[in-house]
Amino acid sequence: MKLPGLIDVHVHLREPGATHKEDFLSGTKAALAGGVTTVLAMPNTQPPLADGSSLHKAVSAGQEKALCDYGLYLGGSMENPDLLPEIADQSVGLKLYLDATYGPLLLEDTIHWRKLFESWPRSRPIVAHAEGKTLAALLYIAFMYDRHIHICHVSTREEICLIKSAKEKGLPVTCEVTPHHLFLSKEDIPALGKRGKSEVRPRLASRDDQRALWDHLEVIDCFATDHAPHTLAEKEGEDPPPGFPGLETALPLFLNAVHEGRLSMEDVITRMYTNPRAVFGLPEQQETWIEVDLKRGYEIRAADQYSKCGWTPFEGWTGLGCVERVVLRGEEVFRNGEILTTAGGGRNIAPSLTYQA
Amino acid sequence: MKLPGLIDVHVHLREPGATHKEDFLSGTKAALAGGVTTVLAMPNTQPPLADGSSLHKAVSAGQEKALCDYGLYLGGSMENPDLLPEIADQSVGLKLYLDATYGPLLLEDTIHWRKLFESWPRSRPIVAHAEGKTLAALLYIAFMYDRHIHICHVSTREEICLIKSAKEKGLPVTCEVTPHHLFLSKEDIPALGKRGKSEVRPRLASRDDQRALWDHLEVIDCFATDHAPHTLAEKEGEDPPPGFPGLETALPLFLNAVHEGRLSMEDVITRMYTNPRAVFGLPEQQETWIEVDLKRGYEIRAADQYSKCGWTPFEGWTGLGCVERVVLRGEEVFRNGEILTTAGGGRNIAPSLTYQA
Numbered sequence: 131m132k133l134p135g136l137i138d139v140h141v142h143l144r145e146p147g148a149t150h151k152e153d154f155l156s157g158t159k160a161a162l163a164g165g166v167t168t169v170l171a172m173p174n175t176q177p178p179l180a181d182g183s184s185l186h187k188a189v190s191a192g193q194e195k196a197l198c199d200y201g202l203y204l205g206g207s208m209e210n211p212d213l214l215p216e217i218a219d220q221s222v223g224l225k226l227y228l229d230a231t232y233g234p235l236l237l238e239d240t241i242h243w244r245k246l247f248e249s250w251p252r253s254r255p256i257v258a259h260a261e262g263k264t265l266a267a268l269l270y271i272a273f274m275y276d277r278h279i280h281i282c283h284v285s286t287r288e289e290i291c292l293i294k295s296a297k298e299k300g301l302p303v304t305c306e307v308t309p310h311h312l313f314l315s316k317e318d319i320p321a322l323g324k325r326g327k328s329e330v331r332p333r334l335a336s337r338d339d340q341r342a343l344w345d346h347l348e349v350i351d352c353f354a355t356d357h358a359p360h361t362l363a364e365k366e367g368e369d370p371p372p373g374f375p376g377l378e379t380a381l382p383l384f385l386n387a388v389h390e391g392r393l394s395m396e397d398v399i400t401r402m403y404t405n406p407r408a409v410f411g412l413p414e415q416q417e418t419w420i421e422v423d424l425k426r427g428y429e430i431r432a433a434d435q436y437s438k439c440g441w442t443p444f445e446g447w448t449g450l451g452c453v454e455r456v457v458l459r460g461e462e463v464f465r466n467g468e469i470l471t472t473a474g475g476g477r478n479i480a481p482s483l484t485y486q487a
Numbered sequence: 488m489k490l491p492g493l494i495d496v497h498v499h500l501r502e503p504g505a506t507h508k509e510d511f512l513s514g515t516k517a518a519l520a521g522g523v524t525t526v527l528a529m530p531n532t533q534p535p536l537a538d539g540s541s542l543h544k545a546v547s548a549g550q551e552k553a554l555c556d557y558g559l560y561l562g563g564s565m566e567n568p569d570l571l572p573e574i575a576d577q578s579v580g581l582k583l584y585l586d587a588t589y590g591p592l593l594l595e596d597t598i599h600w601r602k603l604f605e606s607w608p609r610s611r612p613i614v615a616h617a618e619g620k621t622l623a624a625l626l627y628i629a630f631m632y633d634r635h636i637h638i639c640h641v642s643t644r645e646e647i648c649l650i651k652s653a654k655e656k657g658l659p660v661t662c663e664v665t666p667h668h669l670f671l672s673k674e675d676i677p678a679l680g681k682r683g684k685s686e687v688r689p690r691l692a693s694r695d696d697q698r699a700l701w702d703h704l705e706v707i708d709c710f711a712t713d714h715a716p717h718t719l720a721e722k723e724g725e726d727p728p729p730g731f732p733g734l735e736t737a738l739p740l741f742l743n744a745v746h747e748g749r750l751s752m753e754d755v756i757t758r759m760y761t762n763p764r765a766v767f768g769l770p771e772q773q774e775t776w777i778e779v780d781l782k783r784g785y786e787i788r789a790a791d792q793y794s795k796c797g798w799t800p801f802e803g804w805t806g807l808g809c810v811e812r813v814v815l816r817g818e819e820v821f822r823n824g825e826i827l828t829t830a831g832g833g834r835n836i837a838p839s840l841t842y843q844a
Contacts, residue, residue, distance in 0.1 A: 228620075240623050241645050263585075266597050266624035273630065274652060288598050295631060 133399060135167030135198075135418040135458065137406035139257075140282055140306060140354035141377060143169070143200075146187040147176025152359040152438050154195035155473055159436035160357070160377040161198045162464040162471075165420040165453040166402075168412060168479065169198060169357075169377075170222050173205035174233030180205045182217050189220065189478060196476030197469070198458060199415060201483070203257065205235040208242050211249040220480050222410060223280075224250045226258040228268060231331040232358070232371050240271060247275045252487035255280055255410060261332050265289050269296050269303065278302040278487045280409060283356050285311040285332040287342035294349045302487075304409045306352035307343055309380045310443060315340040322443055326370025330358070344392070351409055353401040355380045359439035362432075375437045379444045382428050385451020389424055411485030417460040426452040436469065490756060492524030492555075492775040492815065494763035496614075497639055497663060497711035498734060500526070500557075503544040504533025509716040509795050511552035512830055516793035517714070517734040518555045519821040519828075522777040522810040523759075525769060525836065526555060526714075526734075527579050530562035531590030537562045539574050546577065546835060553833030554826070555815060556772060558840070560614065562592045565599050568606040577837050579767060580637075581607045583615040585625060588688040589715070589728050597628060604632045609844035612637055612767060618689050622646050626653050626660065635659040635844045637766060640713050642668040642689040644699035651706045659844075661766045663709035664700055666737045667800060672697040679800055683727025687715070701749070708766055710758040712737045716796035719789075732794045736801045739785050742808020746781055768842030778812040785809045793826065 143157040152160075161169050171188070173179030179188055179202060188202050201222030204214060214224065226246065227235040237243055250256055257280040260268040265281060269292065272279040284290055284305045296303045310330060314322075315337045322328040343350070358373025365371075381402070387393040406412065428451070430444045456464035463471040500514040509517075518526050528545070530536035536545055536559060549557050558579030561571060571581065583603065584592040594600055607613055614637040617625040622638060626649065629636040641647050641662045653660045667687060671679075672694045679685040700707070715730025722728075738759070744750040763769065785808070787801045813821035820828040 238620070239645050240620050240649060263595070263597050263621060263624040266627045267620040268623075270623045270627035270630065273627065274656060288596050292597060299631060 131422050131424065132419045133165070133422060134403040135415050135420055135456065136165050136381065136402040137168040137412060138166045138355050138357065138377060139170045139352055139406050139410060141169045141171055141357040142174070142359065142373070143171045144359065145175060145191045146184070150438065151361055154191045155197065156436055156438045157377070158195070158197040158200065158476055159469050162456050162469060163436050163453065164377040164379070165381045165422065165456060166377060167198045167415055167418055167420070167456065167458050168200065170201045170203060170410070173203045173225050174227065174235055178205045178233060178235055179203065180207045180210050180235070181213050185217055185220060192476065192478055193474070195473045197463065197471050197473065198476045199479050200476055201479045206237060206246040207235055208237065211245040214249050215251055218251050218254050221254060222480055222483055223255040223257050226256060228258055228260040228264045231259055232373060240267060243268070243271050247271060247277060253485060254483065255485055255487065257282055259283070262286065262288055265292050269301065272303065273301060278304070281305040283308050283311065283332055283354070284343070284350070285335045286339040290342050290346045290349055294346055297349065304351040305349070306354035307350045308354060308356045309376055309383050310374050311335060311340065312343055313383055314443065324366045326365040326367065327441065327443065329370050329372040330374050331372045347397065350401060351405045353380065353384065353398070359437050361439055362441040365441060374443050375435070375439045378435045378437060379430055379442055381422070381453055382430065382449060382451055383444065385422055385424055386449030389450040411483045413479055413482040415459060418458050420453060421455040422452060423454055424451050426450065426454070428452045434467065488779050488781065489776045490522070490779055491760040492772050492777055492813065493522050493738065493759040494525040494769060495523045495712050495714065495734060496527045496709055496763050496767060498526045498528055498714040499531070499716065499730070500528045501716065502532060502548045503541070507795065508718055511548045512554065513793055513795045514734070515552070515554040515557065515833055516826050519813050519826060520793050520810065521734040521736070522738045522779065522813060523734060524555045524772055524775055524813065524815050525557065527558045527560060527767070530560045530582050531584065531592055535562045535590060535592055536560065537564045537567050537592070538570050542574055542577060549833065549835055550831070552830045554820065554828050554830065555833045556836050557833055558836045563594060563603040564592055565594065568602040571606050572608055575608050575611050578611060579837055579840060580612040580614050583613060585615055585617040585621050588616055589730060597624060600625070600628050604628060604634060610842060611840065612842055612844065614639055616640070619643065619645055622649050626658065629660065630658060635661070638662040640665050640668065640689055640711070641700070641707070642692045643696040647699050647703045647706055651703055654706065661708040662706070663711035664707045665711060665713045666733055666740050667731050668692060668697065669700055670740055671800065681723045683722040683724065684798065684800065686727050686729040687731050688729040704754065707758060708762045710737065710741065710755070716794050718796055719798040722798060731800045732792070732796045735792050735794060736787055736799055738779070738810055739787065739806060739808055740801065742779055742781055743806030746807040768840045770836055770839040772816060774817040775815050777810060779809060780811055781808045783807065783809040783811070791824065
């Protein structure tokens with residue numbers, strides 16, 4: 131079955147600064163293996179993508195190594211509101227870190243949020259990590275500035291209900307949910323192994339929260355993996371960093387949900403292609419598609435993954451629904467587990483964004 | 488000089504449950520000594536005023552002992568949304584504790600906030616402790632429900648700016664600021680003595696925050712003391728509870744500010760009488776006034792206070808502007824430091840509120 135090349139609006143490629151976890155080559159291989167032909171990469175790298183020179187480092191790495199199309203987010207900080215307007219169009223959006231997670235870009239004071247809303251141009255979206263009441267606060271600030279906001283990795287009943295009622299009120303808000311918040315909950319923590327392997331932000335939530343996400347599918351605009359690779363040694367070590375890899379497991383898990391009747395194929399395509407394109411104003415990829423087989427079984431094994439991280443929270447999960455082939459701009463780039471392309475075939479999509487707030 | 492009997496919309500009378508700190512008699516004596524003829528008392532008592540039986544305890548204590556008029560807030564909790572509609576009219580409003588302070592009524596999940604917004608009748612106001620981004624979150628929820636909200640003890644630049652812009656946007660929001668956040672800052676902590684004596688919620692803020700409050704006087708609807716008595720032994724002991732007494736020091740401090748030209752008398756009357764009445768829909772007190780002398784000096788001394796708490800953060804402060812006489816419904820109840828009335832002359836104003844959201 132042919133599907134459009136998928137779009138993952140939330141991945142961490144760890145370059146610059148932590149290429150032992152992932153880089154543009156390994157991360158975009160993982161993307162292709164997962165049926166994803168466009169990734170939007172987060173700015174909490176080392177250094178964070180918060181000015182022209184750090185952005186340039188990531189752009190160069192992408193140009194050299196990326197196998198699929200990509201865009202880069204800039205990160206908002208207390209220091210950079212004045213710098214951003216000039217470089218915004220080299221990015222696909224502004225990421226605001228409003229709750230604690232991995233990296234240094236946390237913004238706690240709404241005065242700083244507001245400065246960023248004031249400086250960031252309407253030609254690119256603002257996306258945010260904002261949990262619980264922080265989400266309500268952000269919805270307020272977005273309302274004050276009459277501005278679209280995209281909410282990353284919604285994970286709780288509180289959050290999905292806030293977004294539902296915001297949409298009902300007519301506010302321009304969109305959101306994404308991760309596969310791990312749909313397929314895992316706190317109850318799975320013991321089975322995930324050593325404590326660090328269940329650490330992720332937002333945290334795995336309750337069964338009730340998980341149910342609320344499934345019950346509000348119509349409120350979820352995008353499925354996005356928040357692919358956040360850390361090595362197995364890091365995850366099993368002292369002070370493990372939060373984050374799960376996700377690029378190579380998302381579509382198989384969703385296809386299995388289609389197989390089980392929990393989702394329709396339309397649900398998946400809408401949230402991994404149609405809506406991501408519409409929300410972010412992404413360009414069409416000519417002659418690009420993927421081929422999947424809903425009846426072909428899979429077993430998820432970290433050993434088969436292209437990601438450098440070397441583990442997955444879904445180790446050993448089996449199901450029906452497999453990515454068989456990926457064609458990017460007429461070129462077959464992946465077939466039956468094999469990457470068939472070499473570095474550099476991906477394009478930076480920043481210049482072709484058609485977003486307008 | 489004659490002024491109207493003042494209204495303090497935010498006091499803690501500690502009854503029921505902690506009458507060694509304060510009770511309706513000592514607290515309303517302190518009110519009269521401060522030129523205040525109406526106090527609105529907070530519900531974080533022991534037990535908290537969160538249902539009919541606890542409210543009844545406080546109503547009885549007020550009936551027996553109060554020397555000035557009073558109203559009681561009910562506290563919102565996770566358990567009581569369904570109970571509140573029936574008893575709301577016996578109160579002057581619903582208090583939401585949305586950030587940590589003294590007492591057990593903290594609400595962290597906006598789902599609970601929303602249940603309370605849905606159940607609480609529009610015949611009584613909602614007031615809230617909401618600092619920083621919690622305030623932005625609350626403004627969002629109030630906006631969602633198209634509802635007036637009164638913000639307690641605003642203390643930072645962030646907060647006063649959020650309220651300013653909410654008002655500019657036309658949202659029905661009002662707020663109060665305490666004397667201690669206007670006259671003290673973090674810089675005063677060393678001089679306040681043992682650490683516990685500077686503990687208050689919201690915390691004493693920076694000089695910049697303090698300046699922002701003065702710079703945005705036009706945004707401040709009410710001055711309210713947040714009179715929060717704890718005994719000197721408690722404040723100097725282990726794990727000191729947060730809170731400052733304020734009823735007996737507020738007006739002298741404001742009169743001194745008038746004397747110094749930092750405020751006009753109109754500024755004070757507006758924020759301690761006109762606006763509190765208008766915001767909460769409070770009844771007029773017939774034949775009630777206070778007399779002050781702007782040229783008469785004072786020295787603030789805990790030893791002279793009627794509050795049971797036995798200390799004040801303003802110990803030894805001197806200035807010009809003194810409360811000389813208080814007349815309540817034609818009866819002289821205070822003159823030159825002496826309380827001239829006996830228990831029970833105050834009225835519960837809850838039944839006569841004319842508020843409509």
